[in-house]
Each structure stands twice: as structure tokens, then as C-alpha cells.
Amino acid sequence: MHARKGGADQVPQMDQGIPFVFDVDGTTCFNGTQMPPEIVAAITRCRAGHPILFASARPIRDLIPVLPTELADVPLIGGNGAFTRSDGHIEVTKFSDSVRRSINDIIDRYELEYLIDSSWDYSFQVTQEREILERVDQAGLAKRVAREELPEYAKVVLFGAGDVALTELTKLGVTINVHQSEDLVDLSPKAVDKATALLALNIPAGEYVAFGNDQNDLRMFENAAYAVCVGTSEVGKLADRVITRAEVGTAIDALSVNVAAEAVS
Numbered sequence: 001m002h003a004r005k006g007g008a009d010q011v012p013q014m015d016q017g018i019p020f021v022f023d024v025d026g027t028t029c030f031n032g033t034q035m036p037p038e039i040v041a042a043i044t045r046c047r048a049g050h051p052i053l054f055a056s057a058r059p060i061r062d063l064i065p066v067l068p069t070e071l072a073d074v075p076l077i078g079g080n081g082a083f084t085r086s087d088g089h090i091e092v093t094k095f096s097d098s099v100r101r102s103i104n105d106i107i108d109r110y111e112l113e114y115l116i117d118s119s120w121d122y123s124f125q126v127t128q129e130r131e132i133l134e135r136v137d138q139a140g141l142a143k144r145v146a147r148e149e150l151p152e153y154a155k156v157v158l159f160g161a162g163d164v165a166l167t168e169l170t171k172l173g174v175t176i177n178v179h180q181s182e183d184l185v186d187l188s189p190k191a192v193d194k195a196t197a198l199l200a201l202n203i204p205a206g207e208y209v210a211f212g213n214d215q216n217d218l219r220m221f222e223n224a225a226y227a228v229c230v231g232t233s234e235v236g237k238l239a240d241r242v243i244t245r246a247e248v249g250t251a252i253d254a255l256s257v258n259v260a261a262e263a264v265s
Contacts, residue, residue, distance in 0.1 A: 017050035018259050019203050021077075021194075021220065022250070023212040024056040025135070030245060032135050041069045046256035053077065053201070055194045057177075057186060057216055058135060058144055059117045059155060060085050065139040070146070072240045079117060079175065080188045080216045091200070092119040095189050099172050103156055103187070104147070106168055112158040116147050118149035123147040130159060131182060135236035136158035143151045156187040186216065186251035195196075195219040209255060226255070 022028050022043065029035045035043075043052060055077035056063055063076050076085040084091045095103065097265070107114055115124040115132065121143045124134060160183055161169065170177060175188040194217065198208065205223035212220060213230040221227040221238040228251055229239035236242045243251050 017086050019051040019208040020046055021053045021055050021208050021210045023217055024054055027211050038249040040223055042252040043177040044070055059083055061142050062135055062142055077194055077197040081155045081192040081194050081263055082188050084197050084200055086201055092154050093189050093192050094154050100153045106165055110165045112161055115157040116153055117155040118150040118152050121145050122149055158185045159183055161185045193219040195223040
């Protein structure tokens with residue numbers, strides 16, 4: 001069910017400001033390491049009137065180095081919903097033991113390369129350079145271990161999975177995001193996505209503004225009161241507005257003011 005309350009020029013009313021939820025890579029961060037100063041400034045101004053959250057495919061461990069100091073304490077959603085951080089406390093949703101065994105079996109039978117995150121540490125095995133690995137544990141906060149040493153699987157990325165392997169993964173009932181441009185399949189536990197993580201943080205459907213740019217933002221866009229897509233993407237079809245990267249800061253400023261005006265009118 002689509003949760004939007006209005007059209008492209010309408011925003012919902014809330015007494016204490018409406019939460020603004022920002023994806024990171026490709027939406028507010030474009031080099032994998034830091035957010036542009038003008039976007040940081042716009043989000044900081046927005047925070048003066050509205051709760052702010054970041055929701056990313058990155059695990060919490062890999063979100064921390066990207067956040068500027070002035071935004072380091074905001075609630076976080078990581079791993080496409082498998083991780084949440086609020087008031088400094090991290091909650092993790094893991095794959096069941098049986099699904100973990102099935103994932104391992106698929107990795108072994110199809111000789112897939114992988115990146116697997118537990119609640120903090122990680123494991124990967126690749127035979128070629130992968131762009132996503134440039135964003136793994138940039139601050140040296142965790143350990144790379146063998147996958148059998150991970151206490152749980154919270155997020156799994158598989159590289160080079162063909163149609164047959166993807167069909168088997170689909171049968172596991174997990175959440176799947178396919179990123180063809182990077183030749184990877186991103187797996188989260190069953191019924192886990194950014195929208196369900198927002199619910200876990202007591203932010204209902206239809207009561208937040210979402211900024212995103214990719215397939216893993218689809219459910220968040222479907223359940224947003226107002227959705228902004230940065231750049232050209234299939235999820236842009238679900239957005240109330242599509243903007244360029246250069247327009248992110250001004251769009252945040254305009255929306256945060258317009259939402260505040262609606263709330264007091």
C-alpha cells in the first residue's frame with residue numbers, strides 16, 4: 001500500500017517536525033568517504049526543525065566514518081535495515097541459522113565471491129577489485145575474519161551470481177536487491193528493508209520525507225510521505241521529485257522550510 005498523503009507539491013503536517021531520512025552513497029555522499037560541505041550544512045539546518053536519520057546499505061561500522069562530527073549522533077539504519085542505531089544502542093537482525101547454511105551452500109556450489117557482515121566484524125573473498133570493498137571498515141574499527149568465524153550473518157553481498165544462483169536465493173525468502181552495474185546481489189534477512197527499520201524506530205509509514213537513489217530505497221519511497229530521488233534510477237518512478245546531485249542541498253532547504261510552514265498553517 002502506498003503511504004503518501006499528497007501529491008508532488010503537498011507535504012504532511014506534524015507538530016514536532018517530520019523526520020527526514022537520507023540515503024548515503026549516491027544521495028548525500030558521492031566519493032565514498034565524505035559528504036559535500038553544502039549538503040552537510042543543509043542537513044544541519046534541516047535538523048533545527050526536523051528529526052534526521054541516515055539509512056544506508058552500509059553496516060553501522062561503515063557509516064560512522066562518513067558522518068561529519070555535527071551529525072555523528074543521529075539515528076542510523078544500516079545494512080538496508082538489518083542494523084539500527086538509536087541513542088548509541090545498536091540492534092541487529094540476523095539471518096536464521098538454516099538460511100545461513102543455505103547461503104553458504106550456494107556460495108560453495110557456484111564458487112561465488114562474497115562480502116558478509118556480522119554485527120560488527122566481516123568476511124570477504126574476491127578474486128578481482130570490487131568497488132564496494134573500498135567502503136569496508138575505512139576507519140579500522142572491526143576485524144576481517146573467515147566466514148565460519150562470524151557469530152552471525154546480518155548482511156550478505158554476492159558477486160557474479162548468475163540466474164540459476166539467483167533463483168535459488170529467491171527461494172530462501174530473503175530480501176534481495178540486485179545491482180547489475182556492480183555485478184552484485186545484496187541480501188538482507190526476510191522482510192527486512194529500510195521501511196521496516198523505520199517502523200522499528202517508531203517512524204510510521206506516511207510520516208517521513210525520504211531522499212534516495214537506488215533499488216534498496218524502493219520500499220522506503222513507497223512508504224514515504226514525500227520522496228526525492230537523486231539522479232536517474234528506476235526508483236525515480238516512485239518519487240515525488242527527481243533532482244540532480246547539485247540540487248540536493250537546495251532541495252533539503254526548500255522541503256524543510258515548506259514542511260515547517262505546512263505544520264503551522
